[in-house]
Amino acid sequence: MVRRSFTAVIEKNTTWTADFETEPYEAGWASEARWFIRVLALEGGEPSVAVVPQISPDGLFWCDEGREPVVISQPGLYSFALRDFGHWLRLRVMVRGKKPSVKVLIYLALKE
Amino acid sequence: MRRRIFSLGIPAVSALFAQPSQAGPTEAEPADRSLRRAILQADFELSKFQPLSRILFYDDFDNGLNGWAELQANHNGNLDDLRPAMRDMRPPQLSNCGFFDIGGHGSLNGTYALKLATRPRPFHTAAAIKRLTYAQPSLVQFEMYFSYKSEQTFGPARAWDGNVSPSEMDFGDFTISNDVCAGQGGPRYMCALRYWNTDLNGKLVRKWTYKTSLHTTTKMSRSGLELQSIDYHVRNVTDWADVPGGSQALCYNELATKINWHYLRWVFDTRERRNTELQVNELVMDLRSVPVLVYDQPYYSINHLLNFVLDVRTHTGVRNFLFVDSVLVSMEP
Numbered sequence: 001m002v003r004r005s006f007t008a009v010i011e012k013n014t015t016w017t018a019d020f021e022t023e024p025y026e027a028g029w030a031s032e033a034r035w036f037i038r039v040l041a042l043e044g045g046e047p048s049v050a051v052v053p054q055i056s057p058d059g060l061f062w063c064d065e066g067r068e069p070v071v072i073s074q075p076g077l078y079s080f081a082l083r084d085f086g087h088w089l090r091l092r093v094m095v096r097g098k099k100p101s102v103k104v105l106i107y108l109a110l111k112e
Numbered sequence: 113m114r115r116r117i118f119s120l121g122i123p124a125v126s127a128l129f130a131q132p133s134q135a136g137p138t139e140a141e142p143a144d145r146s147l148r149r150a151i152l153q154a155d156f157e158l159s160k161f162q163p164l165s166r167i168l169f170y171d172d173f174d175n176g177l178n179g180w181a182e183l184q185a186n187h188n189g190n191l192d193d194l195r196p197a198m199r200d201m202r203p204p205q206l207s208n209c210g211f212f213d214i215g216g217h218g219s220l221n222g223t224y225a226l227k228l229a230t231r232p233r234p235f236h237t238a239a240a241i242k243r244l245t246y247a248q249p250s251l252v253q254f255e256m257y258f259s260y261k262s263e264q265t266f267g268p269a270r271a272w273d274g275n276v277s278p279s280e281m282d283f284g285d286f287t288i289s290n291d292v293c294a295g296q297g298g299p300r301y302m303c304a305l306r307y308w309n310t311d312l313n314g315k316l317v318r319k320w321t322y323k324t325s326l327h328t329t330t331k332m333s334r335s336g337l338e339l340q341s342i343d344y345h346v347r348n349v350t351d352w353a354d355v356p357g358g359s360q361a362l363c364y365n366e367l368a369t370k371i372n373w374h375y376l377r378w379v380f381d382t383r384e385r386r387n388t389e390l391q392v393n394e395l396v397m398d399l400r401s402v403p404v405l406v407y408d409q410p411y412y413s414i415n416h417l418l419n420f421v422l423d424v425r426t427h428t429g430v431r432n433f434l435f436v437d438s439v440l441v442s443m444e445p
Contacts, residue, residue, distance in 0.1 A: 004176045008203035013191040023231060026205045028216075029224060057211035060264065087210060105191075 004029070004112040010091075011106040013040065019094050022106060025061040028087035030110035035091065037070075037078045038105040045098025048073040053080070054089035064092070142253075161255045162377065163442035168244065168252075171439040173206060174222035178439075180204050183239035183421060186330035194332050196341035201423070202238040204228060209435060211369035212264060220257050220373045220437035223403065228434045230426040232263070235284075235342035239423035246418040249383040250293070251444040254420060256436050257373045260309070262287055264368040265430040279368040281316065283309045284427035286434045287345065289376055293417035294385060297410040300417070302327050303380055303387050304345050305399075306352060307362070310427055320358030320390065322402045325351035331411070343425070355402065360395050373437055382418070 010022045027033055037051060050069035054062040065082065072078055082089070095102055141367045149150065155161050157172065171178035185198035207227035209217035219225040228238040247253075262282035270278035289304035304323045311317045325347040328338050363372045379388040380399075385406070387399035424434035 006177060006206075008205075009182065010203070012200060014200075023202065023229070025203070026207045026227065028208050028210070029206050057215075059209060060212050060266075087208065093360075095224075 006030075006110050008108045008110070009105065013103060013105060013106050014100065015041075015101060015103045015108040016095055017099075017101050019092075021054070021062075021093070022091045024056065025089050025107070025108055026059070026087055027085065027089050027110050030112060032084065033082040033085060033089060034109045035080055035082070036107040036109065037091075038054070038107070039072055039075045039078070039102060041101070042073070042075055042103065043102075044100035046073075046098035047095075047097035047102065049100075049102050050094040050096065051078075052092045052094075053082055053085075054090050054092050055085050056090070057086060059088045059100040062088075062090065062092075069094070093112050121271070127443070139234075150322075157438075158440070160257070161440045163255070163440055164251060164444040165216075166443050166445070167191075168441045168443055169242075169439075170441075171226075171242075172221065173219065173226045173436065173438065174224045177204055177206060177226065178242050178356070179242050180226055180240040180422075181242075183241040183423070185333075195330060195338065195344075196329075197237075197328070197338070197344040198239075200231070200236070202229060202231070202393050203209065204240040207435065209259075209371050213369050217258050217369075217371050218256070219435075223257075226422075226423060226436040226439075228424045230424060230432045231391055232426070232429050232431045234428055235425060237342075237344060237423050237425040238432075239344075239421060242420045242439075244418045244420075245416040246443075247416075248445055250385075251379055251381050252290075252418070253442050253444075254288065254290075254376075254378045254380075254439070255441070256439045258286075258376060259371045259373055259435045260307075260362070260364070260424065261368055261371070261433045261435070263433065275366060277364065277366050277368065280364045281310060281314065281431075282368075282428055282430040283364070283432050284425045284433075285309060286422070286424040288376070289345065289421045289423075290380065291417060291419040291421065292382055292385075292415040293411065294299065294382065296415050297412060298407065299385070300407045300411050300414065301385055301400075302345075303404055305355070305378065305387070305390055306345070307360075307392075308352075309362075309364075312427065314427065316362045318359065320355040320360060320392070320397060321352040322355055322399070323351055323352050324403075324405075326405050326407060329407070329411070331409070355390070355397050355399065357395070358390075358397050360392060362392070371435060376417060 426432035
């Protein structure tokens with residue numbers, strides 16, 4: 001059988017003006033995960049976002065996955081992959097700048 | 113994830129034959145029906161269902177999401193234009209029903225269940241849809257094994273007697289519904305049956321209801337007919353009426369982390385454009401007198417639409433979940 005895969009749209013044209021975490025998503029069936037962060041707009045004084053993947057055993061309590069944050073200061077599509085993550089995934093996003101605003105589409109691409 | 117093996121092709125063969133009955137083989141029962149019934153009863157996956165003569169689909173979520181996708185409103189390429197009531201209905205998940213206290217719970221058969229999860233925001237709804245069209249008007253029967261939960265919280269202790277879980281009060285409602293177009297451009301109608309665990313005031317009510325107004329379509333919304341954004345099924349949030357005999361206390365089972373599977377069977381009739389029957393565990397509700405509202409305007413490009421929708425809605429700031437182990441939809445022409 002071909003390998004199963006699924007793409008979840010975790011955030012959909014959502015605008016954030018402060019730090020946020022994405023909703024928990026279960027991915028125990030998948031061995032590969034890749035986050036795609038499509039920044040549609042990034043506004044304010046010297047705005048940027050720093051994205052940190054987080055993992056959890058239960059969807060309630062979270063820790064950083066351990067890698068360096070992905071820092072984004074311009075609109076565009078950004079991505080990174082994860083393996084050996086356990087069953088729950090989310091992103092912790094730090095929004096920086098003067099009166100910053102970031103509008104995003106966030107995808108989680110999973111593969112068996 | 114389990115790869116399904118069809119031993120001797122039995123599940124596929126069983127779909128060709130007629131509905132099983134409780135009676136044994138009789139002179140009145142054709143041989144093919146008797147054989148079909150025997151095959152269904154011997155099939156450890158399908159024998160827990162009561163399929164009509166033609167199985168349209170059988171979804172065991174150990175095999176993936178099987179075409180259940182996030183419900184989304186219409187748009188023209190700009191996601192900013194999504195109706196507020198339907199702009200964030202969350203992607204469905206494959207869940208091993210895991211919890212902080214016991215770890216993986218697993219599903220009824222196997223490991224994974226379909227999970228719909230709301231945001232932790234009052235009246236947020238998560239919804240998944242499966243989209244088909246139909247070849248001929250018929251009885252359509254939707255069966256599933258499901259469970260419902262609110263998320264475990266860790267706030268200040270609430271009164272607890274060791275039996276009644278305060279978390280049960282955190283669960284709002286869940287709904288099964290359809291979207292049907294009976295011909296070319298119409299008539300279009302939607303049946304929706306909702307189980308209210310708590311009402312809009314947070315009172316435990318535990319009952320089945322049907323909607324009494326039309327879902328506001330994107331076409332209607334763009335005509336200025338949208339009144340609210342916390343209940344996508346109806347025009348006003350109170351447009352629900354009790355199903356006769358529909359009071360039913362389901363099995364929440366004391367904790368936010370215990371999964372008890374319930375059987376649900378819903379029959380509707382696309383020949384007569386009405387609901388027929390709803391069975392949830394031991395309770396069978398006659399729905400033939402439940403009115404089904406029809407849109408008075410035509411809808412282009414939805415000829416013979418046959419959609420199935422599941423959703424769950426929280427009434428509080430606590431995530432609500434709907435778990436579905438498996439779904440079987442069958443029809444009787």
